[in-house]
Amino acid sequence: MKKRGGYRANFGQRLGKFSPETAARLAEKPRIWIHAVSVGEANLAGLVLHELRRLAPDESFIISTTSSTGYGVCENLAQDDDVLIYLPVDFPSVVRRSLDIINAKALVLTESEFWPNIIRTCRKKDIPVILINGRISDRSAPRYKKLKCFFGDVFKCFSKMLVQSEIDKERLIAAGAPENIIRVMGSVKFDISPPSREALEKSRSTLKDAGISPEAPILLGGSTWRGEETALAKAWLKAREKSPEIRLVIVPRHAERGDEVERELSADGFTVKRRSRMKNGTEPSGGDKNAILMVDTTGELFPLYSLADIVFVGKTLPPNIGGQNMIEPASAGKAVITGPHTENFASVMDIFRKKNAIKEVSDASELSDAIMWLCEDPATRDSFGIRAGAAVEENRGALARSAEVILSQLE
Known part of the structure; x- marks a missing residue:
């Protein structure tokens, strides 16, 4: 705290x-x-x-x-x-x-x-x-x-x-x-309402200011914890071999980890554009296609789910345990990936598993393979999103x- x-x-x-x-x-x-x-x-x-x-x-x-x-x-x-x-x-x-x-x-x-x-x-x-x-x-x-x-x-x-x-x-x-x-x-979390029109427009503006085209497919890491940002960045780099236009947006669960996440990604050769600096005017708008957008602010994740194509939900890859809320991206009809640790949402995950509505992976290597698969197969990606959205509506x-x-x- x-x-x-x-x-x-x-x-x-x-x-x-x-x-x-x-x-x-x-x-x-x-x-x-x-x-x-x-x-x-x-x-x-x-x-x-x-x-x-x-x-x-x-x-x-x-x-x-x-x-x-x-x-x-x-x-x-x-x-x-x-x-x-x-x-x-x-x-x-x-x-x-x-x-x-x-x-x-x-x-x-x-x-x-x-x-x-x-x-x-x-x-x-x-x-x-x-x-x-x-x-x-x-x-x-x-x-x-x-x-x-x-x-x-x-x-x-x-x-x-x-x-x-x-x-x-x-x-x-x-x-x-x-x-x-x-x-x-x-x-109760299944009763979530969609983001407001104003929130969606704000998110679209954030992406535009970061130099992300409305036509670019987006891989979004939501509520990520330590180690997951690097795993996502490496998976994104591999996915770009088949889908060069895909952009990566990372939203750490705790915004105060922004400096730490930037250091880790920079050490691996990635360029990071930070939402916090964009908001206070210390980082200019625009940017190259090789940059990762890190949204290190509070309260901006939910509408971004609606603008993504593939979503990874954080606190689910080892050594993290418990899981963050996968209902939110599912409610937006997105293809959702989680790691094996979703203990805090056990009954919810049972519902999604029965509907084959979420892709589960065991580690960073499987995460990379799943992202590549969903990039190469839009029909499968869309069907995951449809099933996820339907599971939310039914519950x-x-x-x-x-x-x-x-x-x-x-x-």
Whole structure:
């Protein structure tokens, strides 16, 4: 968090010490409290907020986050009557102090965000706690089960646990959660909306400014982690032997890695054009066809998916583990490639596998071969995109179902 900057801003909020103005707003009336730890969860929270506003337009919200990048995303989600804060650390004294101020009618947690002291204190104050898009990963399941005597008491404090799959339900029950509070809903992330016209135009302008022609095919690496940028660059270089016009766009998961990524790519002989320098005017527009565009900024990835031809989703090649969101490029009808490590999206990947809608590779060598294959075979590339888009459409609906459950707990 320190590397990403912004750690000191509003630091007191993390200790339950709010400014007089913020404290007054937190206390003035009951609001639905939604927590989103960082950028990915903030995007999920954005979907939920939009649906809750549609169903209950008179409701207002407290939105909390943990990271500075998540705070930046949440700033765009909050409306005038909402309150945006950093989540207080989960220490008993801090939690008590904070919840003596925060006037919440419900607390909504996402995926696998379990804060024992906050959850228990909400229960003591008769504040319903609802888990949405819940999941328990392969790695976490044995630990939760082993600590059933601890987590069972925490899970019993939830009013509802809305999970992605039957496997997630079984794992929560094995960890001590009451079966009667768990409902399998599917993944809320399938309910993603397409990017706005303004966002698409901004992305087209970014590509144009980087010297990328609208006719040029684009290989996009989305939310990449260490080692994946170099693997993509080498695969791109090989693909250009058959498709010389293809351009490479890389969007690191953490924008603050920009210098590191540029050094690694430059050491291998690649030229890098950086979006951050284009935005601040220190790098001119245009560029040669041999340059890689690195979008080292926050909030610009999603519309770029719609302009790509082949997408690699990051945090999936070894030694990285877990995976980033492959639903976003799939929703745009793109040919999507992932590495073998998609543990954070296990139930989602099961859906895509059944539809043969995503190409999985085991390492950098297979990634290169897959990119070459999709470059040489447009019909196969298009069919992957069609199947991916169809899989997303077929699995929509969890968002509306989850929002209705949240509102039912307010009654």
